[in-house]
Amino acid sequence: MSCSLNIEIRPVTPPDVPAISLLAREIWQATYPGIITQDQIDFMLEQRYGHERLYDDLEDADKWLDQAFQDGRRVGFAFSEIYKGEFKLDKLYIHPDVQRKGVGGELIAHVAARAKKLGYPCVILAVNKRNEKAIGSYKKYGFVVREAIVDDIGRGFVMDDYVMEKKL
Ligand SMILES: CC(C)(COP(=O)(O)OP(=O)(O)OC[C@H]1O[C@@H](n2cnc3c(N)ncnc32)[C@H](O)[C@@H]1OP(=O)(O)O)[C@@H](O)C(=O)NCCC(=O)NCCS
Known part of the structure; x- marks a missing residue:
């Protein structure tokens, strides 16, 4: 479906951090049970969406935190970054x-427009191999699977992901 909603994209700022952290928890709880364990969900939320971590991300010149509003309601976010010399959509x-x-x-x-403006040839991302809805969405927007990886993220947890890329 094309966008018939009134969507506005704005950069995340420090006062937005608590709301982004809460929104992440709400969406993760609707997404990941059945894909990863509750322990891993809690661990990753703390690791990636703890307030201090988000404040640090906002200070990082190689990271961009964008949020989307629909009719004034915060409905989503996308974080992107330079990762090992490539442009990565890190969270969506x-x-x-x-x-x-x-x-x-x-x-x-x-x-993708930001990556292109900065001269990168593609956008990459990592997505859980069992997150079929997200994989379907990424394919729809021009991403293809580049490789399968298993990343140790500590405390006995792994990320069992596909790396996908979209040429610009
Ligand atoms: C994956 C996600 C980011 C896509 O954003 P979105 O705004 O829903 O996607 P769009 O409306 O732009 O694109 C829709 C496409 O996504 C896929 N999709 C999204 N939700 C879906 C669902 N519930 N069931 C099946 N396919 C779905 C389909 O390919 C769909 O295309 P279609 O409607 O033409 O069939 C979003 O659904 C989401 O946040 N999901 C939960 C969290 C998540 O998995 N994030 C990605 C982590 S790597």
């Missing part, structure tokens, strides 16, 4: 109420 999360309405596509386009 849309509230379940507004999934499949084009918000993810708008954020992907926003991030």
Whole structure:
């Protein structure tokens, strides 16, 4: 479906951090049970969306944190970064109420435009091999699977992912 919603994309700022952290938890709880364990969900939320971690990300010149609003309501976010010399879409999360309405596509386009402007030939991302909905969405927006990886993230947890890339 094309975007018939009134979507506005804005950079995340320090006062937004608590709301982004809460939104992440809400979306992760709607997404990952059945894909990873609750322990791993809690561990990864703390590791990636703890307030201090988000404040640090905002200070990092190689990271961009974007959030999407629909009619003034915060409905999703996309974080991108330079990772090992490549441009990576590191996080893309849309509230379940507004999934499949084009918000993810708008954020992907926003991030891809940034990568292109900075001269990168492609955007990469990592997605859990069992997250079929997200993989379907990424394919729709021009990503293809580049490789399969298993990344040790500590405390006995791994990320069992596909790396996908979209040429610009
Ligand atoms: C994956 C995600 C970011 C896509 O954003 P979105 O705004 O829903 O996506 P869009 O509306 O732009 O694109 C829709 C496409 O995504 C896929 N998709 C999204 N939700 C889906 C669902 N519930 N069931 C099946 N396919 C789905 C489909 O390919 C769909 O295309 P279609 O409607 O033409 O069939 C979003 O659904 C989301 O946040 N999901 C939960 C969190 C997540 O898995 N994030 C990615 C982590 S790597």
